[in-house]
Amino acid sequence: MFIEIESNSDVPIYLQLAHQLMEGIVRGELKPGDSLPSVRAFASDLGMNMHTVNKTYHYLEEKEFIQIVAKSGVIIRPSGIPKATEEEKQKLEAQLRPIITEGLVRKLSEEELVEMVRKLVQNIEEGKE
Structure with a gap:
C-alpha cells in the first residue's frame, strides 16, 4: 500500500x-x-x-x-469493521451537510452532487486520486 x-x-x-x-x-x-x-x-x-x-x-x-x-x-480489527450505528450515520451526515450546502450555494444541482459522490466512491474503491 x-x-x-x-x-x-x-x-x-x-x-x-x-x-x-x-x-x-x-x-x-x-x-x-x-x-x-x-x-x-x-x-x-x-x-x-x-x-x-x-x-x-x-x-x-x-x-x-x-x-x-x-x-x-x-x-x-480481526472481527471486521462494525457496520455504522444510527448515531455514526447521523454524525457523518452532519459532517457532509456543510459541504453539500457549499455545493448548493455554488449552484451545483442535486444530480451533480450525487454524481460527485458516486465518482469518489468508485475512485476510493479502485485506488484512484
Whole structure:
C-alpha cells in the first residue's frame, strides 16, 4: 500500500494517514487481522514524527477500525469493521451537510452532487486520486 502525505494540505497529517489507511481497508489491501507497522517503524518509513503515527492509530482505534494490542502491535480489527450505528450515520451526515450546502450555494444541482459522490466512491474503491 502506497501512502502519500501532502505537507501543504489543510488536512492534518494524522488525518491524511488515517484516511489513507481507511481507503486501504475499503479496497481490501488491509484485511481483518493484518498487522500494521509499529509506531516507530511506520514513522521512520514515512519520515514523520512518531507522535503523528501514534495519534493516527489512536484515532483509528477510537473508530474501532484497528486494535492496539500491548506488546503485540497494531492489527486491523480481526472481527471486521462494525457496520455504522444510527448515531455514526447521523454524525457523518452532519459532517457532509456543510459541504453539500457549499455545493448548493455554488449552484451545483442535486444530480451533480450525487454524481460527485458516486465518482469518489468508485475512485476510493479502485485506488484512484
